[in-house]
Amino acid sequence: MLTAICGINWGDEGKGRMVDLLSSDYDVVVRYQGGNNAGHTVINERGKFILNLLPSGILREGVVNVMGNGMVIDIRHLKEEIGRLTAAGIKVSPENLKISAQAVICMPYNVMQDCLEEERLADKKYGSTKRGIAPIYGDKYLKKAIRLGELFDKKSLKERLADIVEWKNLTITGVYKAKPVTTDEMMEYLTEYGDVFLPYICDTGLYLNEAAQRGKKILFEAQLGALRDIDFGIYPYTSSSNTVAAYAPIGAGIPNRKLDLTIGIMKAYSTCVGEGPFTAEYFGEKAEKLRQAGGEYGAATGRPRRVGAFDVPASRYGIRMQGADEIALTKLDVLSEFDEIDVCTAYELDGKVITEFPFSSDLARCKPIYTTLKGWKKDISSCRKAEELPEEALAYIRFIEKATESYIRYVSVGASREAYIVLEK
């Protein structure tokens, strides 16, 4: 059984907590793309954890976690992240964590380049998380990246590294007029932060294929959402990897296998971190009220998230791109304090009403068209069954379900593991 859990919107939909909830049924949890620009929050009986690189299954005993070849890994960050978990009493070892030899290492100069470029762009910046993600994916496709498996052979590593450093310094000094890096310091870095992972590095594709063959249940955890996918998202305000579920078998190392189930995580309202068009955005007091209610500050960066109404054209597109079989609608409890709730059901583009999500450059000219629903004004955070929900809350769910042509199977009403409701079809 191969299941993907992915984001329908702009990210931060609550994927981490849904993976934590659903991973009890799974043997293996896999991250297949992205790096430590992710921020997945999990709150359970052991505390509150923010995971940037590690799959959310790391918090479950008996679950094997895999970091796939599609990932870009900042090894210093990974070491620190593991350190935080170990300090909280969570065991991380080669038994429950396997890292792909084919995954690439996000280097200090990639982080540096990310910062330098955002600085150069000034008011035209992309709103990068400045974790080096775009530069390292760029290097990967230029074939100038170092893969984790290369750490085993220091001699050939040093040779390749020297060539890469020479090339990278042309950009660092020539384009940005910054201080060059040296091969020796980068080699030291790789040894200091990389060698601890040698026992973890393996052929994760082989491991996963065998696990699938033996009937193990495998869960793929996406980072970000459909609208941040490099091909299908709001380019160039996307991430630099494929966030869609279809990429999961590739980024995990088992392109020979197909997904059995895709669960889309969709937020009951909209949030977006960084720059780019965001049609149903709220501003001023209205935005602040929703941001406060939802605690919408970035898990990875602490930045206030942009907030807005639920966006039907964007979400319906997200559901289609993910191929989501079922949906978990998250953070419904956040809307409890509003008298009325807007839903953006269509856009106005150059005087015409459109219902399909448009091409990125048209999106910037779109204006939201809202339908206003009645709020429920009741605390729903202790509801555990559909019957316990106020009529208006159920009506809101059904409205969204119909408008997005999806099947909402789960509704979450709080951040903790048990705060959710399962709906009948």
Ligand code: GDP
């Ligand atoms: P991810 O990146 O998709 O894993 O999501 P984040 O962890 O970045 O953001 C989701 C935030 O909402 C986290 O702070 C969660 O603890 C919180 N959260 C998740 N589900 C719920 C919910 O149903 N209700 C409330 N109030 N908070 C939730």
Ligand code: MG
């Ligand atoms: Mg997040």
